[in-house]
Amino acid sequence: MIQSKTREIQVGTIIIGGVQPVVLQSMTATKTTNIVATAETCRRLTDAGAGIVRVAVDTQQDAAALREIRKRTTANLSVDLQENYRLAEFVAPYVDKIRYNPGHLHHAEPEISWQKKVEWIVEIARKHDCALRIGVNCGSLDLSNTGNDSQFNGTLGKALESALQHADFIDSLGFQRFCVSIKSSDPATVISANRRFASLRYDIPLHLGLTEAGMPPEGVMKSRLALEPLLAEGIGNTLRVSLTVSNERKQEEIEAGKLILRNAQQGKILTTADWTPDRLNIISCPSCARVENDRFVALAQQVREATRFMKDIPLTVAVMGCRVNGPGETDHADIGLWCGAKSVNLKRGTCLLGTFSYDEIVQKLLRELEQFQ
Numbered sequence: 509m510i511q512s513k514t515r516e517i518q519v520g521t522i523i524i525g526g527v528q529p530v531v532l533q534s535m536t537a538t539k540t541t542n543i544v545a546t547a548e549t550c551r552r553l554t555d556a557g558a559g560i561v562r563v564a565v566d567t568q569q570d571a572a573a574l575r576e577i578r579k580r581t582t583a584n585l586s587v588d589l590q591e592n593y594r595l596a597e598f599v600a601p602y603v604d605k606i607r608y609n610p611g612h613l614h615h616a617e618p619e620i621s622w623q624k625k626v627e628w629i630v631e632i633a634r635k636h637d638c639a640l641r642i643g644v645n646c647g648s649l650d651l652s653n654t655g656n657d658s659q660f661n662g663t664l665g666k667a668l669e670s671a672l673q674h675a676d677f678i679d680s681l682g683f684q685r686f687c688v689s690i691k692s693s694d695p696a697t698v699i700s701a702n703r704r705f706a707s708l709r710y711d712i713p714l715h716l717g718l719t720e721a722g723m724p725p726e727g728v729m730k731s732r733l734a735l736e737p738l739l740a741e742g743i744g745n746t747l748r749v750s751l752t753v754s755n756e757r758k759q760e761e762i763e764a765g766k767l768i769l770r771n772a773q774q775g776k777i778l779t780t781a782d783w784t785p786d787r788l789n790i791i792s793c794p795s796c797a798r799v800e801n802d803r804f805v806a807l808a809q810q811v812r813e814a815t816r817f818m819k820d821i822p823l824t825v826a827v828m829g830c831r832v833n834g835p836g837e838t839d840h841a842d843i844g845l846w847c848g849a850k851s852v853n854l855k856r857g858t859c860l861l862g863t864f865s866y867d868e869i870v871q872k873l874l875r876e877l878e879q880f881q
């Protein structure tokens with residue numbers, strides 16, 4: 509499969525972009541402070557074919573654990589900075605790539621401009637020989653973007669504007685070792701955003717992914733709908749299939765990635781003509797170290813089983829694993845659940861309906877869904 513010829517960027521022992529094969533990625537879902545289990549997941553994912561493994565880091569304890577994990581794995585490691593961009597300084601010595609989300613840069617130290625923050629992150633990356641990813645997510649956009657793309661407005665326009673703005677800015681700093689991702693839970697949005705970005709900045713490697721794809725097999729099918737057409741067009745240099753599965757099953761993300769690459773190469777592109785999704789759309793995050801209660805994956809499965817009878821009703825139900833992305837990303841669903849340590853928050857759109865225990869939440873959800881039947 510011939511990908512469009514972007515810049516090449518070094519990430520640890522591999523290269524993303526140029527004429528290199530598409531790199532598969534996955535992410536650990538163990539607590540990062542559980543050094544043994546996280547290093548073991550890194551090994552399992554690398555053995556399965558992951559070129560890069562992402563680990564979640566939110567605290568100084570996580571950063572300290574990462575130092576030990578680094579000693580125990582040969583995986584090319586990546587971390588994502590959520591609200592706490594200052595952690596870059598503490599994790600950079602132990603990883604090969606750092607992802608930041610432009611939409612999250614405004615949360616900490618709002619008096620400092622995003623440009624100053626990016627400048628600082630770039631300096632850290634230079635100093636520690638790391639690559640960067642500008643990771644734009646349609647569920648957590650930079651609210652200062654207006655979405656003035658000539659072809660797209662609304663969420664898609666804002667996501668494009670954010671990605672282009674940050675790419676131009678990092679270029680202006682004389683740093684080229686970065687890739688870009690524009691993700692959404694909607695396959696059509698992922699296709700349009702990445703096609704448009706690739707047409708404007710064909711030189712920058714793209715990391716592809718559909719966020720909150722959900723549980724297999726639907727999560728794999730939705731990811732195929734989003735990623736196979738792009739890859740067949742030569743767009744995309746690295747990808748992750750985000751599936752809601754337990755940590756023990758994380759290598760299924762790599763297997764799904766291989767399937768997608770094979771299909772794109774053979775021209776077996778999944779289209780909506782080949783697969784009609786249920787009209788009830790359940791989106792759920794893949795889980796990661798930030799999950800505060802291990803019951804999250806089981807809860808997502810329970811929600812799917814309990815709502816099967818509504819499969820023909822056009823409705824989006826979001827199930828999210830934590831408070832980092834849960835509150836924002838459930839705003840766009842008709843009904844949203846996001847998990848805390850001891851309870852689950854139930855929302856209708858942006859409105860919080862209540863907080864319920866893990867034992868009672870499914871019944872509360874079903875009662876809420878009655879109005880849609």
Ligand code: SF4
Nearest residue numbers: 793795796829830833
């Ligand atoms: S919502 Fe939270 S638990 Fe789920 S993948 Fe995102 S950060 Fe991890």
